[in-house]
Amino acid sequence: MPFRALGLGTSILKAIQEAGYTAPTPIQTAAIPLVLAGHDLIGIAQTGTGKTAAFTLPILARLERSPGAPPARHGTRVLVIAPTRELVVQIEENVRAYARHLPLRTATVFGGVGEQPQKQALRAGVDLVIATPGRLLDLMGQGFGDFSGLQFLVLDEAERMLDMGFLPDVRRIVRALPRQRQTLLFSATLSREIEALTHEFLRAPKLVQIGRRANPAETVTQFVYEVPHHAKMDLLTHLLRDPGMNMVLVFTRTKHGADKLARHLEATGIRTATLHSNRSQSQRLRALKDFKTGAVGVLVATDIAARGIDVDGISHVVNYDFPKHPEDYVHRIGRTGRAHAVGDAISFVTHEDKNELRSLERFIGRGIVRKHAEGFAAGAPPAPRPAAFRSGERRELSSPAGLRPQRQPQPATRQQPTPPSRPQLQPHGPRAEQGRKPAQGQPEFDPSRRGPRRRFQRRRSWR
Ligand code: AMP
Numbered sequence: 001m002p003f004r005a006l007g008l009g010t011s012i013l014k015a016i017q018e019a020g021y022t023a024p025t026p027i028q029t030a031a032i033p034l035v036l037a038g039h040d041l042i043g044i045a046q047t048g049t050g051k052t053a054a055f056t057l058p059i060l061a062r063l064e065r066s067p068g069a070p071p072a073r074h075g076t077r078v079l080v081i082a083p084t085r086e087l088v089v090q091i092e093e094n095v096r097a098y099a100r101h102l103p104l105r106t107a108t109v110f111g112g113v114g115e116q117p118q119k120q121a122l123r124a125g126v127d128l129v130i131a132t133p134g135r136l137l138d139l140m141g142q143g144f145g146d147f148s149g150l151q152f153l154v155l156d157e158a159e160r161m162l163d164m165g166f167l168p169d170v171r172r173i174v175r176a177l178p179r180q181r182q183t184l185l186f187s188a189t190l191s192r193e194i195e196a197l198t199h200e201f202l203r204a205p206k207l208v209q210i211g212r213r214a215n216p217a218e219t220v221t222q223f224v225y226e227v228p229h230h231a232k233m234d235l236l237t238h239l240l241r242d243p244g245m246n247m248v249l250v251f252t253r254t255k256h257g258a259d260k261l262a263r264h265l266e267a268t269g270i271r272t273a274t275l276h277s278n279r280s281q282s283q284r285l286r287a288l289k290d291f292k293t294g295a296v297g298v299l300v301a302t303d304i305a306a307r308g309i310d311v312d313g314i315s316h317v318v319n320y321d322f323p324k325h326p327e328d329y330v331h332r333i334g335r336t337g338r339a340h341a342v343g344d345a346i347s348f349v350t351h352e353d354k355n356e357l358r359s360l361e362r363f364i365g366r367g368i369v370r371k372h373a374e375g376f377a378a379g380a381p382p383a384p385r386p387a388a389f390r391s392g393e394r395r396e397l398s399s400p401a402g403l404r405p406q407r408q409p410q411p412a413t414r415q416q417p418t419p420p421s422r423p424q425l426q427p428h429g430p431r432a433e434q435g436r437k438p439a440q441g442q443p444e445f446d447p448s449r450r451g452p453r454r455r456f457q458r459r460r461s462w463r
Pocket residue numbers: 020021022023024025028046047048049050051052053310311312338339340407409
C-alpha cells in the first residue's frame with residue numbers, strides 16, 4: 001500500500017518522499033488510519049519498526065486539517081512523553097522532518113540542560129511538546145506550559161518508562177491534562193502492567209500489534225562468539241578489521257567497562273565514542289553526532305544510556321558483555337536492522353554467560369548460531385588494522401558531506417562483494433562437530449526458519 005492511500009495530506013506526503021520512504025512499514029499501515037479516525041491506540045511494536053512515524057504522521061495530518069481555534073491556538077495541542085532525553089531529541093528530529101512543510105512550532109523538554117530556553121519556548125506557545133516526564137513535571141509545577149487545549153497525548157516506550165520508575169510522574173502529568181483527548185501508547189511488549197496503564201490512560205483503545213511479542217526485529221541476523229573473558233577485547237579489535245563493520249554499536253554492562261574498552265580501541269587506532277550516564281548531556285549529544293556523521297566508527301554504550309537511540313545505518317550491534325535480561329538483548333539488537341534495513345547482532349559469550357544464553361534462546365524461541373573468527377587465537381596479539389579503517393575511515397568511504405543518506409529499502413538478499421580482508425566466519429563448536437546436532441538442552445537452530453545468511457546492506461549511499 002502506498003503512503004498516499006492512507007489519507008495523509010499533501011504537505012506530509014511531500015515530506016515523506018523527501019525522507020526517502022517508499023512505502024509504509026506494517027505498524028504505519030495499521031496505525032495511521034486508526035489514529036486519523038480518532039481512536040485511542042495501543043501500539044505494540046519492536047523498536048526500529050517505524051513507530052515514531054506511525055504516530056507522528058496521522059497526528060500532523062489531523063493538526064493540518066484543524067489549524068486550531070481559540071483558546072487552543074496558543075496552547076500545546078500535542079504532548080509526547082518519552083523515557084530518555086536521547087529519545088526525545090530523536091522524536092523531535094522525526095517530527096521536524098515530517099512537519100517541514102507545516103507551520104507548526106515544536107519544543108523539547110528534558111533534564112540535564114538549562115531550563116531557561118525550555119521555559120521561553122513554553123511561554124511563547126508551541127503546538128507540540130516532546131518531553132521526558134521529570135523535567136516536564138518540574139516546569140508544569142512552576143506554571144509553564146498551557147495544555148488546556150491538548151488534543152493528543154503520546155506515551156512512547158511505555159515499558160521503559162515503567163522500568164525506569166516514571167509512572168508516578170506520568171500519572172501526575174496526565175491528571176493535569178484535559179480528559180477529552182486522543183491518547184496513543186506505544187510499548188515493545190504488552191505486559192500486565194502495560195495493560196493496566198492502558199485502562200488508566202486510554203479510552204476504548206484499538207490494539208495494533210506487529211510481530212510476535214518479544215521477538216527480535218526480523219531483519220537482524222544474530223550470532224554468538226564463544227570467547228574467554230580475557231580475550232574479548234582482542235576479539236573485538238580483530239572483528240573490527242572487517243570493512244563491513246563500519247558503524248558499530250557496542251554494549252558493555254558498566255560505565256567503567258565502556259570507558260576501558262573505548263580507551264583500548266582508541267589506542268589501537270579505532271575512533272571510538274562512549275555513551276553512558278556519567279557523561280554530561282552535551283558529551284552524549286556530541287558522541288551521538290560523531291557516530292551519526294561517521295567521525296567515529298564505534299560507539300560504546302551502556303543499556304540505559306542507549307535507550308531510544310535512533311541512528312540510521314548501524315551495521316552491527318555487538319553485545320560485548322552479554323545482557324543479563326533477555327528484554328535488554330531484544331532492545332539492544334533493535335538498534336540495528338531499523339525499519340527495512342538489515343543488520344547483524346553479535347554477542348560475546350563467556351563460560352559464565354552460558355545459562356543466560358540458554359534463557360535468551362528460550363525467550364526468543366530460536367537458537368542462535370555459534371561462530372568463530374578464523375585467524376583469531378584467544379590471547380594472540382591482534383593483527384594491525386588496515387590504514388583505511390583508522391581515524392576518519394567512514395568519511396573516506398561516505399557520500400559527499402551534507403548528503404542525506406538514502407533510506408530506500410535494499411533487497412535483503414543482495415550480495416556485496418566480500419573484501420579480501422574480511423575474516424571468514426565459520427560455524428564451530430559442538431554443532432559443527434556433531435553434524436549440526438544441537439547440544440543437549442539447547443534448541444536446535446533451524447536454518448530454514450531464517451533463510452540463508454543475509455549480508456548486511458548499508459543504507460547509506462557511500463559508493
Ligand atoms: P522507529 O521505529 O520510529 O525508531 O524508526 C526506525 C527508523 O526507521 C527511523 O530511522 C526512521 O527514519 C525509519 N523509517 C520510518 N518509517 C520508514 C519507512 N516507511 N520507510 C523507511 N524507513 C522508515
